[in-house]
Amino acid sequence: MGVKTLVSILLVASSVACSKVGKKVDLKPLSVEGVIVCDTTCVHIGKVVAGGRYKADFHLRNRGTSTIEIVGLESDCDCMGVESESSIVEPGTTDVVRATYRVPEGVEGMQYRLVTVKTDRHQEMKLCVSAEVSPAGGK
Numbered sequence: 001m002g003v004k005t006l007v008s009i010l011l012v013a014s015s016v017a018c019s020k021v022g023k024k025v026d027l028k029p030l031s032v033e034g035v036i037v038c039d040t041t042c043v044h045i046g047k048v049v050a051g052g053r054y055k056a057d058f059h060l061r062n063r064g065t066s067t068i069e070i071v072g073l074e075s076d077c078d079c080m081g082v083e084s085e086s087s088i089v090e091p092g093t094t095d096v097v098r099a100t101y102r103v104p105e106g107v108e109g110m111q112y113r114l115v116t117v118k119t120d121r122h123q124e125m126k127l128c129v130s131a132e133v134s135p136a137g138g139k
Contacts, residue, residue, distance in 0.1 A: 034068035036060050042128035050103050051136045056129045058097045062089040072118035080113045108133045
C-alpha cells in the first residue's frame, strides 16, 4: 500500500468521524428498578443499662422505579427484635425498620449488633445498632 493510498484512507476516516460531531444523539434515560437506600446505616442509642429495652429506627427509601418487597429481617442476636412498618416499599416512599435491643444482664461496655434487611431484588443491607452498656444497678 502506497503512502498516497494510506493518506486517502486516513482523510476519509477522519471526515466520517468529524461528520458525527455536533449531531444530536437520542439518549434514553437510565431506568433504575427498585433500589433501597438508608438514611444511616448505624444508629448509636447512647448509654444504656443492662436489662433495659431500647429502640433504633432506620428509614429505608425506595429510590427506584419499581416496587420493592422486604422479604427478610434478621438480627445477629436473640437480644435484638426487628420489624418493619410495611413489607412493600413503593417507588419514592419510605419504610421504617425498627430494631429493639433487649440488653442482656451481665453485658457491659460498647456493644454492636447487626440487622440484615433482604429484598425481593436480591439486595441485602447490613445495619448496625451500637450502645454503651452499664451494668444494672450502676456498678
